[in-house]
Amino acid sequence: MTEEDEEQFRRESAPRKYTLRERWADYRADVKRNRPKGAKARLRAWMDADAVDWGIRVAIVFLFIGGSYSLYINGVAYGWWHAWGEKPTVAATTTPAARPSPSASSEPAMSGGYEIGPDGVLVRPAEHAASTYTKPELPDEAKENTERGAELAAEHYLALLTYAWNTGDTQPFADMSNPDSNFANSYIGRINSLYSNGWEYGNSSSVTHILRVKPMEPDGSGVPEGTILVKFRIASVDGTSCYGTRITSRTGEYESTLSFLMTWVDGRWQETQGKMISDDE
Template sequence: MEIPPLSERPVSQEEEEAFLRSIQPRRGLFGRRFIGPRRWRPGWAWLPRVHHRGEGGPGEGGAAFSGGTSGVAAWLRADLVDWGIRIAVVVLIVAGCYAVYINGVAEGWWRAWGEKPTAIPTRSAMSGRAPTPTATGSSRAPMSGGYQVGPDGVLVRPAEHAASTYTLPELPQAATENSERGAEAAAEHYLALLVYAWNTGDTTPLADMSDPSSEFANTYITNIGDLYDGGWSYGTSSRVTDVLRVEPVPANGTDVPENSILVKFHITSVDGIKCHGLRTKEQTDEYGSTLSIILTWRNGGWKEIQGRVIRDE
């Protein structure tokens, strides 16, 4: 049985290709994109896209199946909106990579582009060999809180506040007298030695004027030693603002010997700046306290045997 054709008019190759292009799905951002689902219907048949290669090519009429070249050409034949979206995506990717690079340089994850460590030639004085380059970083020392960090990991004490800038207090002549006035002068000198120990770390003069069993003196000596074991202090000050009491203390046969005198001062103090490791504490506000010291005359001089400081409320 012979089936009549759908149309008696012959279809040219150009018309067939135009028809095939018209039924192709719309191209999207990076390839083909379907507007909606394509359903197969009776009478439909899938046909490969073809392009001319001239006479003698494979397939009927010199046509060949479309391969990678036609796919690239189809990707390039995008409209202006698709090209704008593609360019915007590329710009965002480049900007993101640049932001990561800048942040990495700032955080020290990597060096800036083109940056190289400097080399300083070094040579042993007695080796006689050629200098060997030693890679070094920046010539600037690392900083923390406005202070330089030393090679031992401790903040460097400012040179203008070095321990050498504080002079050892001299014992006043009055403090050599075995009297209440001598005990008062000795107590004021003892306070000066305590301030000197905080600012220099030198607790030897304070210990020499204290009884070895004095808990008051030993507490300060221990605290100052702990601070200077990886730290420093400067700016500490105390001055006597009022003499509250100077009177003899009767011996009790245990911790208060004969010829002992109690001296009580009201003082105004500033703790100054203290550092331990990489931490600093700054206290520059004045505050008042009551200082009580018991001194005893021993071996031709006054010795501190007890003490107490009570801060004002």
């Protein structure tokens, strides 16, 4: 035996790789070979079945009928088609009532518990309205050209500043200030800016200690004749302020040192210079 004969023998005797696809092809070919020829022969072969095969066939038929009937019932219920023998009629339809357009709410717009006014600024609470603050009255002794008069006038001047913060009325404070006072002009500008778009309430300042009351020598420029230095300690609370829709509340008390140069002008005391230094600075 040559090598070629031996190789061919090995190939022929090796086990055949029988894939699933090849098995299915062989099965289909076998079915076709064994299928009866002609319609009558096929019908006779189909009828020639045992009880199990007939039971499976009957069950399949009943399942098909039940599924079809269920689909028919659901279709009638959901309006997909009309019931058998029913003639559709044209029913009178009514035009649905027009949905009313939403109207503006009668409730005021709110922000953080505050009502928003028509100008976009939070409405100031009525219990803290500017009208609830009384304009301070100048004591009679503060109308005298004495050191005590200057001291009381300085305390009254501080009260006018507090009144301006709480009401926005800076005119009484300005009337007791020298037009060239940087201290007064600074506070008047800040208060007017706040009240142009907001408000404030709960601001307070009170004198706790008198540190100095001393007549000053005139220098011909910043210190006019008839000027007295009044220096004291004060305790203050900034209160609650609003600018637009922003609320800031500072209820903690802090202390400062406040100094005024009070000048006697035309029979009354007038603030010429002022300086406030907070302990926190």
